[in-house]
Amino acid sequence: MNGKRIRREKLTIRRMIALYQQRCPQALADREHYQALNDYADKRLDKCVFGEEKPACKQCPVHCYQPAKREEMKQIMRWAGPRMLWRHPILTVRHLIDDRRPVPELPEKYRK
Numbered sequence: 001m002n003g004k005r006i007r008r009e010k011l012t013i014r015r016m017i018a019l020y021q022q023r024c025p026q027a028l029a030d031r032e033h034y035q036a037l038n039d040y041a042d043k044r045l046d047k048c049v050f051g052e053e054k055p056a057c058k059q060c061p062v063h064c065y066q067p068a069k070r071e072e073m074k075q076i077m078r079w080a081g082p083r084m085l086w087r088h089p090i091l092t093v094r095h096l097i098d099d100r101r102p103v104p105e106l107p108e109k110y111r112k
């Protein structure tokens with residue numbers, strides 16, 4: 001999946017992880033782990049059932065992340081989120097707008 005919205009979300013996540021790594025020496029030392037986490041997030045986005053209409057992951061009724069990875073991403077976002085505005089203002093504003101999107105109905109093939 002390679003639409004604008006998904007590409008933007010991938011970029012936001014990449015920037016947030018990079019920011020988190022810069023400020024946290026332990027995270028900086030563990031590059032492989034964070035690269036793997038970033039790759040995992042990209043794959044989730046590639047397979048997102050909502051595609052370009054996706055809601056914010058934190059509001060998603062599906063939540064496709066493994067629980068441990070979800071927790072880790074939450075921790076990164078909690079730390080990096082407020083700092084993103086100064087480093088990447090345009091991306092942050094777009095992300096905040098995306099966050100306010102309503103949660104769409106699940107595509108029919110995923111409904112029970």
Ligand code: SF4
Nearest residue numbers: 044048057060063064
């Ligand atoms: S958590 Fe929901 S919105 Fe986020 S990638 Fe997974 S299915 Fe898509």
